[in-house]
Amino acid sequence: MDIATRHHGNRHGRSEAARVAVLEAADDLLVERGFAGVTIEGIAARAGVAKQTIYRWWTSKIAILFDAMLADAAEHFSPPDHGDLGSDLRDHLRQVATFLTATDAGAVCRALAGQAQHDPAVAAQFQSEFAAPQRERDREPFLRARRRGQLSQTEDIDLAIDQLVGPIYYRVLITGEGVPPEFTDALVDRYLAPIRDTLS
Amino acid sequence: MDIATRHHGNRHGRSEAARVAVLEAADDLLVERGFAGVTIEGIAARAGVAKQTIYRWWTSKIAILFDAMLADAAEHFSPPDHGDLGSDLRDHLRQVATFLTATDAGAVCRALAGQAQHDPAVAAQFQSEFAAPQRERDREPFLRARRRGQLSQTEDIDLAIDQLVGPIYYRVLITGEGVPPEFTDALVDRYLAPIRDTLS
Amino acid sequence: MDIATRHHGNRHGRSEAARVAVLEAADDLLVERGFAGVTIEGIAARAGVAKQTIYRWWTSKIAILFDAMLADAAEHFSPPDHGDLGSDLRDHLRQVATFLTATDAGAVCRALAGQAQHDPAVAAQFQSEFAAPQRERDREPFLRARRRGQLSQTEDIDLAIDQLVGPIYYRVLITGEGVPPEFTDALVDRYLAPIRDTLS
């Protein structure tokens, strides 16, 4: 048994078992009962943990959900590398769509994005802990293309990202229409059309 | 004095004064204290209205906020008509950005969009009462251009809208970066580039 | 159905049904589980009442217990009148002993006397709401005897009461020995011995 999981109350700090149980309970409750069904008391009861233990390590249920999401979010994205910007973008946008619409972490992400609209502090945390790292992942295909000499040095990458992932989030958060591969592929096609000449 | 405002406890139907007071109280509370600060009890107290009166006419605080937003949203948008798709789109996207980032109704809209992430019923209402009518407004410039013969009959208007307004919502809801006219203008420029040939 | 019991939430004030249920629940819990077993949550659960309803009308579980005791305490004592100080005192002291050792209200009284040792505010309330009225009841036999001319005007009645009821409380609260009639009768005999001459 791992040292971190062996202890349930000790001077070495927190119980890993409790931490994991809380994150899983929060995740389960969100999926099963929705955001309003995620309560500290409910998490504590389901995780078999005392409320005080939760309050000792997290400031709010939002903080728990961030913890529950972040690792998964990072794991979900595998940087594509097909040696071609178009292929890489198509691949990446599909990953983004899949993450948001078809994973538990994506469900948590949507809930947090929702809560960010209600609370500036959540918005700031969402920005720094999810949006910014995600933006780095979004940039990867472009930077790679640029390194290959396939993309102009003057191309505004951030604008391109807004154009490409913006519509995905829009459909997920606003219209609720679903984001099929045809949609993301079409986005890439439209984006690449005017700059196709600059590609080798 | 208007008939509707004359009665406060009567047999002549609901009190317009109470209705207005509730909507304003909800709006004020949202702006002053954020979404969590909007409670039925708080609205009732600020509006000088009994809780029961609120429950009689609205199903939840969400319903109140929808009421508070919808009229303003419709009023905000004035269909542009410069006889040119580019100009109309630039104008319209600026209106969208202004609505979302700089109006009270936009603040309510963001809050409701947030809540839609937590509650499918809210999402459905948001879709039908805000997103769908708004989509109609978004289509206007394209339909006008098509009627003018400036836009191909085969152009996928809904995809175009996703491409154009999606990035605006994305910046508002996810990155929180703000949406200056330069940004929306650039979106239009990029959109029009490949189809410029099809324009007269 | 009585007006007072008909309403459960209205502008006429509190629900008599809730009031009674709370007092009975508190009483039952004290008898069944002891003072530590009397909790606001426990009372609320057993009475089928919301905690907030309790906090609306009582400041603490102590206040509830006072309410539960006071009416019973007044009812318990029937002023004796045998036309004779000795008989009256014997009767009264037996009533005191019975109240303290053999009634539910007496159990509550002992608990409150206990809590008065822990909290000056409780002590003050105990003094004004129980001890003072009880002292009036204790004085009755002496005042009656004095009116009959059977007791000297100079007799120190309060000292006499301290002498007569003090030992009863002492056995109840400190030694826990029980207070049989033989004991209270002996107290009266010893008290009357030196002043027997003054009696007609």
Added chain:
Amino acid sequence: MDIATRHHGNRHGRSEAARVAVLEAADDLLVERGFAGVTIEGIAARAGVAKQTIYRWWTSKIAILFDAMLADAAEHFSPPDHGDLGSDLRDHLRQVATFLTATDAGAVCRALAGQAQHDPAVAAQFQSEFAAPQRERDREPFLRARRRGQLSQTEDIDLAIDQLVGPIYYRVLITGEGVPPEFTDALVDRYLAPIRDTLS
């Protein structure tokens, strides 16, 4: 430095320093914040001791308070010997009154007497560890008088004690009036009046 105070963690028995610190902390907290302010956590924090150390040596905060009181109670009482029952009783009753009303140990004693009303186990401990030894001390003057031939062999000493100290506890615990020497002296006078003939 004493052996017992030299050790703080060892295999040779408990730390005297910790024991004393705990008792003093409990005493201080009782006096400063009242019975409810005496918590194991509070004692541990103030004594600079781990909670576990407290639980190792005491079963509850009640046990700590008993420890804190008992030595002082025994020390407080110096058996009077004036060769006269009246003088001895007057002296002793004043000591009882002083102990209960004017010493820290008396404050603890009152608190424990209070808690005894809530918990039969405390009552039993109070009876065996305080009331019974105290009763022995109360008997001393009578036994001495009897040995001197000044008190009848048939006199009911326990009844006499109930009559004499009962009113003192009554005033301390119930009426809160204070117990001046005039009061205890009057008790003795009234007690001795009818049996004065049997003396000397």
Added chain:
DNA sequence: TTTTAAACGAGACGGTACGTCCTGTCTTGCT
């Protein structure tokens, strides 16, 4: 001198109850 085991401080743990806030329902008397 080294080992070793009891007591120590610290503090995390699963819990219970606290007193507060808000929910949605209700019942009244007034207009």
Added chain:
DNA sequence: AGCAAGACAGGACGTACCGTCTCGTTTAAAA
């Protein structure tokens, strides 16, 4: 009939202590 008022049952909040536990350190008797 609609209204302001406000009491009601219910449930989650975040806090304070409870009593239990595990840890790493201190210590002095035993080896």
